Amino acid sequence: MVLLSTAVAVCGSFEFGTCVGYSAPAQAGIVGDIGLSNSQYGIFASVLTVGAMVGALTSGRLADTLGRKMTMRLAAIVGIFGWLAIYLAKGATMLCLGRVLLGYCTGVLSYVVPVFISEIAPKGLRGGLAASNQLFICSGCSAAYIIGATISWRSLVIVGLVPCVFLLVGLPFIPESPRPTSGERKNSVLHYKSLGEHVESVLGLPKARIQDLFHRKNMYAVIVGVGLKVFQQLGGINALGFYTSYIFSSAGFSGKLGTTLIGIIQIPITLLGALLMDRSGRRTLLLVSSSGTFVGCFLTGLSFYFKAQGLYTQLVPTLALYGILVQKLRN
Numbered sequence: 001m002v003l004l005s006t007a008v009a010v011c012g013s014f015e016f017g018t019c020v021g022y023s024a025p026a027q028a029g030i031v032g033d034i035g036l037s038n039s040q041y042g043i044f045a046s047v048l049t050v051g052a053m054v055g056a057l058t059s060g061r062l063a064d065t066l067g068r069k070m071t072m073r074l075a076a077i078v079g080i081f082g083w084l085a086i087y088l089a090k091g092a093t094m095l096c097l098g099r100v101l102l103g104y105c106t107g108v109l110s111y112v113v114p115v116f117i118s119e120i121a122p123k124g125l126r127g128g129l130a131a132s133n134q135l136f137i138c139s140g141c142s143a144a145y146i147i148g149a150t151i152s153w154r155s156l157v158i159v160g161l162v163p164c165v166f167l168l169v170g171l172p173f174i175p176e177s178p179r180p181t182s183g184e185r186k187n188s189v190l191h192y193k194s195l196g197e198h199v200e201s202v203l204g205l206p207k208a209r210i211q212d213l214f215h216r217k218n219m220y221a222v223i224v225g226v227g228l229k230v231f232q233q234l235g236g237i238n239a240l241g242f243y244t245s246y247i248f249s250s251a252g253f254s255g256k257l258g259t260t261l262i263g264i265i266q267i268p269i270t271l272l273g274a275l276l277m278d279r280s281g282r283r284t285l286l287l288v289s290s291s292g293t294f295v296g297c298f299l300t301g302l303s304f305y306f307k308a309q310g311l312y313t314q315l316v317p318t319l320a321l322y323g324i325l326v327q328k329l330r331n
Helices: 001-036 036-065 068-088 090-122 123-148 153-173 185-191 197-203 211-214 216-234 239-252 255-280 282-309 313-329
Strands: none
Touching: 001 068, 001 090, 001 123, 001 153, 001 197, 001 211, 001 239, 001 255, 001 313, 036 068, 036 090, 036 216, 036 239, 068 090, 068 153, 090 123, 090 211, 123 153, 123 255, 153 282, 185 255, 239 255
């Protein structure tokens, strides 16, 4: 039951990845068909983060009030409306509306999916199952990159709709988290009773309050946890995800080929990270990831510096390729 529940939940992670990866391969088609300028397309790509912020702010309250399953169901429905809005769009307004809805969907899923998985996973499997969240985010992004290189931007919407449908279909067949606030608590405990002490420990946890984050004993963990997420975003991963094809093209490298290469390579690298999570430890992997961030940013920046200065022009595409690959894979 744990594996089935995780398999259903990570459909939300896959949806997250398709939302992030959609804008890169779709840029040329949308700009050509709708007639958007680069600045207008920049707004379309980036408003995903606006919706995501709203979704993230409301996700905790929704998950505690409605339960984890209902929150995932709500996010999937919002995601379907977002994709349909993009598919039917004739202008910038409808495109941006759909993108904001997708952002809200991803903001909610980015919280509720890993929380749900961590609450149902036994200690020995928790690292690997939790890593499946990131694995399927990368898988969704890769699917958007690879498939988007071969089909139109409207057809690519189907890739985003499929995980939403799978999530809606699968949720009725799995129990609620062992720590819901809904009336499904007893049923969920029965379904997950094979986890034994894990479920009892989850049920025995005290109800958390926002004030608890600021207790002295929790402050160090909060600062480290929040700091890691902040610096991950400041590393520019979303900018690379949204404009990968354009960045490659600007460096003189094929945008379709570049995004396809990233799509192919990042899945096995993420899988390797998931396998090493419990063996090598989080700290070691974080240090490796941070080093990769530096190297990737440095190489990408160096390539465009050379281009602007007219130096080593033959190296510009290669440096950009390696820089973006390292930057993407470190996540």
